[in-house]
Amino acid sequence: RNRERSIVSVMRERLPRPLVEMLRGAGELAQSLGYGVYAVGGFVRDLLLARPNMDLDLVVEGDGIAFARAFAEQHNARVKAHHKFKTAVVIFPDNTRIDVATARLEYYERPAALPTVQLSSIKMDLYRRDFTVNALAVNLTPGSFGTLVDFFGAQRDIKGRNIRVLHSLSFVEDPTRILRAVRFERRFEFQIGGQTLRLIKNALQLNLFNRLSGARIFHELQLIMEEEHPTDCLKRLQELKVLQAIHPLFQLTAKRIDILEELEKVRTLYTLLYVEPPVTGWKLFFQGLTMNMERNEAAQLLRRLGVAPREEREHLSTREMVGKALGKLMQWREGVSRPSDIYFALERLPLEGVLFLMAKSRKDAVRKHISQYLTTWRFHTLEVSGTDLKQLGLSPGPDYTRILRRILAAAIDGEAPGREDQLAMAARLVKMR
Ligand code: ATP
Incomplete structure (x- = not known):
């Protein structure tokens, strides 16, 4: 069922030349060690979608850590190995990273008296992944360099713009994949497939989220809030009744949706203008998600998500400070108040709080001053001490x-x-x- 085809020309066209050379080098090195090596996952998916992605994941049929060490040596890079998982990260002098995993030969037990089948290890590795579109590999070994390995119909699903799980127990195995499905669906403007949608509904009926740790859910929520359009994801999650399955207080109201959309715009503006400090997505969007909640309700929600006590306190105090600052800003009138008043109203707020205020205050004059605060006032350092x-x-x-x-x-x-x-x-x- 593997639909092999060569994508060397696609690689040449869409990847920077040095990267293609590096991939060739990886294949040659693996061969010299008696291994096979593949580029896998999001990197391959994005290559076919013509979306830039520099996060390279390699899977080695052989000893992944030994490969990573030899590879690092050739490139003057460091290696961080995790022996327990047989994985390694190769860290280059410019701090770019490549993840290397080991594909183990495994025997796939089948029920009844059927013989055990030995799956090729790359196939087994791909089978453990979340969605077909992420279960692609490109062979890098000389002789097969650039051959696409597709056991699960990923090319068909990329063409048909479908998010599809690999097997019907996927969400039972790992319910966080529900959040991932929505994230990829919205990011690529794909559709979650019909059967996959039914499996999501089943998983929710089985209350699988109840048994899931807050931290794992929160990790996926954080990824969503680093997407360009988290609001679309959150709306879809609400539609699928995923938010309420996580916590009954996790609810989008018209007002919250409104502010979340405004927050997206404000964040885009900010990131176009500055790099430092970077915005932390969840800290920004949770200001909107907990809007009009009681303090203890907001705390309950954050606790369900396993947010660390320090971060919970920070979130709650930001909410309070934002409320006070908003009161001050609303009284702000041109010519009466001064820039320093704005400065003192905002100085203790974390960046995400300032951006939230900006989203909240629809008055142009107030926005203008917050934006001036961000561009200049906040950098004012005294020249006396x-x-x-x-x-x-x-x-x-x-x-x-x-x-x-x-x-x-x-x-x-x-x-x-x-x-x-x-x-x-x-x-x-x-x-x-
Ligand atoms: P992104 O573009 O957001 O980085 P990605 O596909 O690279 O997307 P990662 O979260 O970096 O996603 O994960 C890397 C790969 O690991 C994915 O392509 C996917 O195949 C696999 N993976 C990640 N999380 C899971 C999961 N919960 N279950 C199964 N496979 C997963």
Whole structure:
């Protein structure tokens, strides 16, 4: 049933030349060790979909760790090995990584008196994966270089834009695959296949989520919230009744959907403008998902998801600070309040809280100021310090903080732009004290 075809020309066309050469090198190395090696998973899927993907996963028929060591040596890279799982990560000097796994020869027990079948190890490796579209491999071994290995109809499903599991116990084996199915469906604008949809409904009827650890669900939710359009995924999950299966409080309302969509836009804007610090998807979107919940309800939901106590506290306090800041910002009127007021209203908020405020405040003037806060005000550093105050003869005490913050406000408001002005201001304030 394996539908083999050569995709060398596709690889040449869609992958950077050095990468193709590296893949060839991997195949030659494996052969010299007496192994076979394949590129697998998302990398191959995205190659066929013509979507850039630099996350390379290799599967070795042989000793994956030994292969990884030899490969790393050729490329001046390091290896982190996990002996328990026979996997390794090759880490290149520029910090890019390649995952290497070992495909074991396994014997597939069949019921009754039928003979045990020995599956080729790459087939067995692919069979354990979540969906057909992720169960593709490209042979890298010389002689077969560029041969696509497709045991489960992945090419057909990519053409037909279908998300399909490999067997009917897939969701029983691992219910988090339900979240993955939706994530891939929305990302690629595919359709979850009819039979797969029925299996999802079955899994939900069996209450499989109840037995699943919060951390595993949360991990998949985090991945969803790093997608470009998490709201579509969440809406689909609600439609399939997955959210309520995770926790009864996990609910999208019209208002929440509204804000989630606004959050997507704000995040896109932010990531187009800056790189640092990066936004953490879940911290942003959970502000929207717990909107209009009681504090203890939000806490319950986060606990169900195994969120660490420290992160739970951070989330809850951000919610509170956002509420207070929103009150202040709504009173904000051009010409009356000053940039420093905004600065002090926002300074203690984590980035995700600031972005949430931006999504919440539909008033252009307020948005403009939050965006100014992000572009310039938040980087304002004082050019005077406590040492300067000490030299001006200020005695120890709370006046230090008070005076420095007065100067900071003046700097942000453009009244004391350089060190000269700030020092002069410091001298005045120390004298006046
Ligand atoms: P992405 O583009 O989001 O990185 P990916 O397909 O590379 O997608 P990963 O989460 O990095 O996804 O997983 C790598 C591969 O491991 C997948 O292609 C999939 O075949 C397999 N995999 C991951 N999670 C599961 C799971 N829960 N069950 C079965 N296979 C899985």
